[in-house]
Amino acid sequence: MYQIKKMIVCLDLSEMDETLVKFASFVxxxxxxxxxxxxxxxxxxxxxxxxxxEFPNLIDSMIDERKGEMKKIIDNHFDKSLDTNCALVVKEGQLSKKILKLAHEKSADMIIVGRKVTMIGTGVVTQRLARRASCSLLIVPEKSVPKIDRILVPSDFSDYSKDAMEEAILIAEKNGRNVEIICQNVFTVPSGYHFTGKSYEEFTAIMKTHAEINYKKFIRKIDTKGFDIIPIYTKDDDEDPVEDIIQKAIEISADGIIIGAKGRTAATALFIGSMAERLIQLNDKFPLLVTRPKGKNAGLLDYILEI
Known part of the structure; x- marks a missing residue:
């Protein structure tokens, strides 16, 4: 994965901004x-x-006021010791369109947005950004604390799961050798298992064994940088693997979840994957990083439509 050299942080002048600025500083x-x-x-x-x-300076005055409020938040919560150039950008229009256009123009490596739980706001914009952004998206729930001791990486052993695992390893490498990386595979026992003559328990063991074999094949393709990745296998009993992922994150006290966006080409970039979609919808407890290889956005036509 690539270095995070340019970031876009979406502020809305609410109490959510304090958390986002702290995360931006941490990253x-x-x-x-x-x-x-x-x-x-x-x-x-x-x-x-x-x-x-009649009032030709009205919009300029509003923009200056917004920038002044943003500057106060940044001055109070961004690490002043960092040699990072911070720019204030105020746009008028539809949030997702303006953010996507800015990310494209600035060749951003990451977009950071907030996930409101008790605060006023919706997740519609976040879903749109996740589908169409040309870079990775970090979704931060309100009042989250920026730290990396334990990372959960849900995996179906696909190429986009490989992207997520490589990103987790890179993050762990930058944050110290004591970071734990847990790779979770959620498997399902097919409803027709009884046609094989096996009991439910026997077929569960078969499915888990296959998951273990696939994990070994998967992890052999990845440079783990010496990290001892911990595989976990979870049987899905309610046909909703995302609930199993969130529950596991709670059990292990994860500091974040990393998942790969499904779209790796211009033709498929709008499809971030059903699991990523559901995680964005349901997860309101853990910072969620949706990784995408830089530049793999929805293509020129979709970009034009967004502007």
Missing amino acids: AKTNQTDKIYFTNVIRNLNIPKDVLK
């Missing part, structure tokens, strides 16, 4: 990030032309 410190674009998007103002004619 910047371990990645020697060069530039962070702290961004706020003002919704379409639809100010009548006559009003703008």
Whole structure:
């Protein structure tokens, strides 16, 4: 995976911003990030032309006010010892469109957004960014604490799971050799198992054995940098593997979850995968990093449609 040299951090001037700035500082410190674009998007103002004619400095004044509020938050919560260039960007329009366009223009490596639980807000924008962003997306629940002691990587042993595991190893390497990486595979016992003449317990053991074999094949393709990856196999009993993932994250007190976006080419980039979609929807407890190889966005046509 690539270095996080340029970041976009989406602020909305709520108490969520304190957490996001702290996470930006944490990521910047371990990645020697060069530039962070702290961004706020003002919704379409639809100010009548006559009003703008009468008050020509109105929008500029609003932008200056926003930047002033953003600067206070950054000054209070960003690590001043870091040699990172912080820029304040205020745009007018639809949030997701403006963020996607900015990420494209600045060739961003990561976008950081908040996940509100008790605060006012929805996850619609986050879903849209996850589908269309040309880089990785870090979704941070409110009041999360930036630390990396234990990372959970759900895996189906696919290529995009490989991306997520490699990112987890890179993060662990940057944050100290004591970081634990847990690779979780959620497997299902097929409903027709009884046609094989095996009992449910026997077929469960067969499915787990196959998962163990596939994990060994999977991990052999990855440079683990000397980290002892811990494999965990979870039987899905309710046809919802995402619930099993969140429950495992709770059990192990994970500091974050890393999952790969399914779209690895321009043709498939809109499909981040059903598991990633569900994790974005349901997870409100753990920072979630959705990894995507840089530049693998939805293609030129989708980009044009977003602008």
